[in-house]
Amino acid sequence: MRSADFVRLILQSLSAAKLRSSLTALGIAVGICAVTLLTSLGEGVRDYVLTNFSQFGSRIIAINPGKTITGGMGGLLQTDRPLTLDDAEALTRLPHVTHVVPIVQGSGTVEAGGRTRSTDIIGANHAIHSAWQFDLALGRGLPADESGRSRSFAVLGHKLQQELFAGQNPLGQSIRVGGMRFRVVGVMAAKGQMLGFDLDDMVFIPVDKALMLFNRNGLMEIDVVFADSASTDKVLASIRKQLITRHGAEDFSLISQDDMLQSLDNILQVLTAAVAALGAISLLVGAVGIVTIMSTAVRERTSEIGLLSALGASQRQILLLFLAEAVALSFAGGIAGIAVAISLVLSLQLLLPALPLQLSLFYLSLSLLLSIAIGLAAGITPARQAAIMQPIAALRAE
């Protein structure tokens, strides 16, 4: 049979029962729409979280004091050496390393001209601006002074600056951070929130001052940024070697941003797959609808099947005719479902721009393929029933 004729026969028999065909396709459409919407949401969340985490750049390795191993004697007998400013200094000399940011973090009150505000205090060095992509809105960044002798300069987060100075020029003003005097030299550009952590409500001071302020003998973290040309593993290895040489043992932990993003990505992909599976339940219901309708059609059209075999249609032709009807129903449902899902996502993006929704071409084409597969799976049993029908029994059926 010619394919144009084949398609015409299929469409003629589907349109002969318009209401029934469209209701059956609707079942699939709802399922495909649910799968598409839920995967869009999953992809959107994934995208949102990953962008949030990679806003500091992805070529960062974080070094924390202490080795995460379970067991041993516990904290009192811990012999970890603290990470020091000298360690950080030594790391800057490693190949491929472009920035090293020693970090101490704490909280305290910031006072300026009679106003006070409790806020996060970050001790870092001048490299933080390029390493973390913290751009300045005003003035200069943290001073690039020799370690241990930094001048008492502070950089304000965008929000903190507004709260303390309310539109006045803060540059050159004197503030107190946790009781120590600092001069404001710069203001960060607005950075927004990261997972509920307000990056703009902070004050940045030189790390050695922060060590003094919090009375600590070691850093909380050292962030190392490396050049694009080097592989993460290579840089990890050279950092590990350098620090073991300096400490005598591996009493620190290294986490690369790649690792973190990778494991986060894995979790979020599982999440997306899980919500897609939820949508697939409604798809299953739609598939049952196709099986029902096709079985009914085969029973109703028994005499037609008999006629077709009397006219010389082979079993294969009869099988294909009914199978193609099922696939056409399911494919039409798939197209309709995707169309509705796309328009829903687009209008949701207009109405609620904050909602993380991401249409993924991968999942869209997967849904379409899925609808075809469902048509095949749901149609094969009724189609086979039609094909193996005995022609005389079928002809007698009327």
Add this chain to the structure above:
Amino acid sequence: MIELHQLCRSFLLGDQAVKALDNINLSIRAGEYISVMGPSGSGKSTLLNMLGLLDAPDSGQYLLQGTDTTLLTDNERARFRRQHIGFVFQSYHLVPRLTAQENIELPLVLAGVPPQQRKPKVAAILAQLSLTERASHLPNQLSGGQRQRVAIGRAIVMQPQLLLADEPTGNLDSQSGLDVVNILEQLNQQGITLLVVTHDPALGQRARRRIRMVDGRIVADEQHSTAAGTLHA
């Protein structure tokens, strides 16, 4: 053209085997006009299905144009039906959603004949059966006689050698029945082998060769030089 040797076919009716065809020997030459008559359950419809390759015998041999059809696969039988055999049923068996023209065209479509070759064939048949004006009507917009003419058109569009008609006038009033019979006989005069299964003696006696069946056996097989009597329902 057709040779049946010792053909047997039985069905289970409840737990009892009924012999629908009991050692049938029959030979049919090309161009014959045959009627098969007999009471209900005498096996005449089974014989027709057997000749039309819609059913297979339990034992015996059926040679159609020299081919032993008992050895054919389902697909080969389908091809034989398509190329050599046309069916006309009592209840027409038209596809309700296809127009008269599309119903006649259906065997050509199934056989994969390209549209430009189908068009003239279908047009010629529509004209031959005086259905040209009804070409785009659906079956439920046609009278019984017109429906049966469409069914005949569909049966002959592949130009088969054998036309099998099962009670072709059974659902028709006498006038349209007569029209249908005239068409079938015309086709026979043009060379097609015609076999009509009927209850109606008037129809049966128009055939030159009359076969009578009882209990799965052929009890009479008479040859008449001319058609006797006229159709009166």
